[in-house]
Amino acid sequence: MIVVPDDLGARLQAGEKRALARAITIAETDDQAGWRLVQDVYATTGDAAIVGITGPPGAGKSTLINALTTVRRAQQRDVAVLSVDPSSPFTNGAVLGDRIRLTEHYLDPGVFIRSMANRGALGGLSGAALQATLLMDASGKDDVFIETVGVGQAEVDIVTLADTVVLVLVPGSGDAVQALKAGVMEIPDVIVVNKADHPTAGALMQQVRSALSLVPHEGETWKVPLLKVQSDTGVGIEALADAIDEHRRFLAAGGTLIARREERLREAVLTLAGRAFRRRLVAAASDDAAVAALLASTARSEIDPFTASSALLERLAR
């Protein structure tokens, strides 16, 4: 049983970094305690722009987030970074140069950086990551950047936590372009070609443009901007920040912002309710004489498991 300090929610809402860090650790360790914490601070959620930064390993996602953070800080915005990419320098793979560059932000009280490498509590990685983004949001962060490789089911689930998804490519990202073309990868909201000074960057831009042209556009659709940046020098990063803002305005105007939010919270609510019901089932199996009798008659071949489960549902559900 995790002990959650009574004032943790209030300290988190006051923007205290250590309270936020502690809260996320709680959410990672004990899903239920995490959701109770979210309950305390939920009224101050809903204002952060949740931005997923996805792309193949080596695309420079961390460096891009670093550069984006610099731009957002210059705009007087508070930033949180949630890295769920185990290969990210935010997590552990940093070479010395990276680490030094990131340190400037680590020391900035307006920036909170956190990696989440484990699978999270019962609800899985995406459940823990959702709680983390809500806690970051509640603590007053204006931007939450979620870094993920975006490949694999758990990683794709993470991407659904974002309002805006930015795909980062570099020359050599052939697989990712093929995946876009084949419709295997969801179309992101913004595409960035990083290391734009590379000699083949132009060719990559061309490939991406042609891949995008294959995707059918329906209704009043967002036209995916394709941007060139150089994360290490900051070239093009302000334009990227503008494109993210633009996409958010587009979502808000069309009502999609709240719809996306509802979609990701819906799954959390249903999962929590399902798990609570499961706990009731387990309790009834040991405490309720009628349920115990039902289970015993199943073992005596009198009532089959399907009929027994229907009877159990009849008893415990409306």
Next chain:
Amino acid sequence: MIVVPDDLGARLQAGEKRALARAITIAETDDQAGWRLVQDVYATTGDAAIVGITGPPGAGKSTLINALTTVRRAQQRDVAVLSVDPSSPFTNGAVLGDRIRLTEHYLDPGVFIRSMANRGALGGLSGAALQATLLMDASGKDDVFIETVGVGQAEVDIVTLADTVVLVLVPGSGDAVQALKAGVMEIPDVIVVNKADHPTAGALMQQVRSALSLVPHEGETWKVPLLKVQSDTGVGIEALADAIDEHRRFLAAGGTLIARREERLREAVLTLAGRAFRRRLVAAASDDAAVAALLASTARSEIDPFTASSALLERLAR
């Protein structure tokens, strides 16, 4: 949607091999259809002796099952084999010699052999394997042998489906003996040293005996028999069959047979009820205006997910 012939259950209960094969395929493909089939035939379950045959790859489990089947057939007993070991010759790894030896039983109408390599339907491998053993039981099989390597969570779950667990070791099974010693591996009900003509078989017997002596015995406990066999020649197999029968009598006398059965069915019943409730939750989220409103207010930061899930549970559960 799988079409289940109306008379499939009756044909299965009449002992028709093809009906049993079709029923297991249904259980593997569609968990719910499988449990409905089990419902039809459940009254004739409960008589089969479910025996788990576990041990490291190369221990000769398949050859042992082959020899045991010969003994059981001579006792006028019908046999079913469920192999959930992907490396088993029953599955696909047979060299020609193995395949020929097994063929005698394949052609015997009193023997049913089935492998289950995939992860099964929604309920997972152990859910599908449980349905398969119940269907085999209902079709009049006296013995159901479940072959599994017994390592890994899914495989350990399979072992819990058996009334009696036989661990098969061969000279060179050092890891398995260490696992027994360390208490990592559950103590089986019967231990067999296969290839007993091997020069180091005696030493292995000694190691196993010393590993067993380290395990604390509680109450009126079964004393695990340690037997030497040669599966390829049949030496010692009748004694093994006797030991299995003896263990079953021990379980029945102490009430443990029905308790073990109840334990494995309990999980199936709770899982089925939990999944049915989840379907109700999903339906309510789209069809019930009050639930839809609840989810919408969650997205507007008015009601947090934890509170919403409690309200949802209040509405759908008693």
